[in-house]
Every structure is written in structure tokens, then in C-alpha cells.
Amino acid sequence: MIRILLLACLLALSACQPAEIDPAFDETKGAELLASYEAARADGDWEIAEARGNELRQRHGETAAAKTMRETLDEVRAEAEKMREQRRLVGLWEYQSIPAGGGTQHTAAIYSRVETDPYAEEGTPVAIPDARLILRRHPDWGDSAYLVLTQQALQCGSPCVLEIRFDDGEPQDYTGDPADTGTGPALFIEERDRFLAAMREARQVRIKLPRSGHLVPVFEFEVGGFRPTPELID
Numbered sequence: 001m002i003r004i005l006l007l008a009c010l011l012a013l014s015a016c017q018p019a020e021i022d023p024a025f026d027e028t029k030g031a032e033l034l035a036s037y038e039a040a041r042a043d044g045d046w047e048i049a050e051a052r053g054n055e056l057r058q059r060h061g062e063t064a065a066a067k068t069m070r071e072t073l074d075e076v077r078a079e080a081e082k083m084r085e086q087r088r089l090v091g092l093w094e095y096q097s098i099p100a101g102g103g104t105q106h107t108a109a110i111y112s113r114v115e116t117d118p119y120a121e122e123g124t125p126v127a128i129p130d131a132r133l134i135l136r137r138h139p140d141w142g143d144s145a146y147l148v149l150t151q152q153a154l155q156c157g158s159p160c161v162l163e164i165r166f167d168d169g170e171p172q173d174y175t176g177d178p179a180d181t182g183t184g185p186a187l188f189i190e191e192r193d194r195f196l197a198a199m200r201e202a203r204q205v206r207i208k209l210p211r212s213g214h215l216v217p218v219f220e221f222e223v224g225g226f227r228p229t230p231e232l233i234d
Contacts, residue, residue: 023059030056030063037069046079053077089203089225097231103139106231112219131219133205135196137232145195146179146188147207151217154178154185156210162189166202176209196233199223 023029033056040049053073056066096107111129132148160176174195177188187209189195199205203224209217 022062024062026060027063027065030060030065033060034065034069041072041076044079046076046083049076050080086225089222090227092222092225093227095227095229100138101140104231105139106137106229107134108226108229108232109134110221110223110226112221130217131207133207133219133221133223135232143192144188145192146186147219148181149185149187149217151185154187154209156187160187161210162187163208164189164195164198165206165208166198167204169202171208172198200226200228 033052037049037052037056040046040052050073053069053076056063056069057073060066092110094109096105096109098105110133112131112133114129130150134144134146134148136144136146138144156176156178160178162174162176163171164174165171175190177190179186179188203222205221205223207219207221209219
């Protein structure tokens, strides 16, 4: 009899307990995440906002908060992707400062773009960039912009004329000055300041060299992540 009474009491107590809320419909938790999402969006922290929006959609997707969030999620994702792309572009540049001459040499360098095969098998060797663009300030040699090439030899007329295009603009002619690095050819771009001013406004630079045998070398550089420093730019 006592056991029956205890069981009855337990059943009565359990009946009085509120039903567990399905997370998908949890308006309280949804509202908390929405507040965090909106705060990040207002601050321009697009990647944080995207993460909060994805969490809200996945955990509490049937709430009013999730419905509100979906109205702006596409915009947030687009802005977050822009941030990731800009970070990738910034990472393409390498900056160095080393002792040279009577002071310090400062350089900023970027490799030419390499087309990748998305269907290549794992372990396939990565293609080697064909050129490297270097901006240099040397205490004795002054300011330079030049290409270091992987090709074995460079044939360039006199004058050596390069065709350079910034983004979708019209190609512009620049004079080149061939040199030898000791390990391969280099090509200095005359009018360094003119080149640098145009490059700083561009996201992509396309440099076309004169025909060399059967080839017309063309190099593309994704320069949109360049960060001018006082050591390189006056």
C-alpha cells in the first residue's frame, strides 16, 4: 500500500513539472542569440555575426528570433566572405627588413598567381609561380619595383616594353630594365612611382612581357592586400 501511495505521489509530481522545451522552439535562447548576432552586425564583426546566425539557425531555427535573423543573414554572409577574402589577399604579401649597405633594406614581395586544379589527386605537386614581384627600398640603391622570373633566360628588346594592366583598365606601357640575379633573370620596372601609385588602387595587376621565342609571358598578381609601410612608401 505504501509503495502504491509513493508511486501515486511521484506520478502526481511529474505531472506538475513543466514540459521540456524543444530547443528548436526555445524563444528565450533564440532571443539571446539574436541579440548577440545583432550586436556583432552593428559592430561590423561580420564573421562573428555569421557564426551567431548559423548557431541560431541550427539550434533554434523555429523561433521568431531565427525568422528575424534570416532577413539579414545573406548580407552578413556576403560581408563575412569579403573579410575572409581580404585576409587571404593580405597573406599573399611577405615583408622583410634586413641590414644592407649603410642601413636597412625593406621589401614587400608577392608571387604571381598560379591556377590550381580542384580535381587534382592528393599529393600532386603544387605548381611553382612563374614570377615574383618585389618592391624594394635599399639604402644605397634607392627605390625599385622589379620581377624575379623562373624562366631560364629573358629576351627583351631595346627599349624593353612591358604591357601592364591594372584590374580591368586599359593596358599601359612601361619600360623594363633587364638584370641578372645570379640564379635567373630579373626585370626592373622603370617609373616605379607611377607603377606603385596605380598598383595601390588595384586588386589585380597583369604584366605582359615581350614575346620570347614562341611564348608571350604573362603574370598576374593579386595585389589587393598590399599594406604600405612608412619604410617603403614616403
